[in-house]
Amino acid sequence: MLETILVVAAAGPEATRLRATPRVRPELRESRTCYDHLAGQLGVAIADALLTRGLIELGDEAGEATEAGRAWLARFGVSVEPVGKSMRMFCRPCLDWSERRPHLAGRLGAAPCNRCEELGWIDRAREGRIVTVTESSRSGFADAFAYRMSGG
Secondary structure, three states, X not given: OHHHHHHHHOOOOOHHHHOOOOOOOHHXXXXXXXXXXXXXXXXHHHHHHHHHOOOEEEOXXXXXXXXXXXXHHHHHOOXXXXXXXXXXXXXXXXXXXXXXXEEEEOHHHHHHHHHHHXXXXXXXXXXXXXXXXXXXXXXXXXXXXXXXXXXX
């Protein structure tokens, strides 16, 4: 809800001039969850990589994987097909409050988060939303999403 309020508040003509960057702990800014999907610099980098490579198309309200995107996701080990009678949206942009740019929500947002956890690339905190990008995952994130961890 807070992220939606920030979007509405920033809609005025002076929004860009008045918008301040929120003060966020570095580890929370780098990688965290937003519900069940990745957010922060990591989540935005994943969205950017998929868009730049033409693997997804993202509009204001929804997104879709291209044919090449579905093939890439399958090779990465991500299933984005609905489970059971799920009515969950496939993909939608989710405004990242620290980066002020979208990361991915919906089934397409949750699937890479789960897969990266399976691969041991991230560790989710038992409490809170912080996600630790593991040291051993540096090359994996760089190869898959062109993401380089801060400090390395």
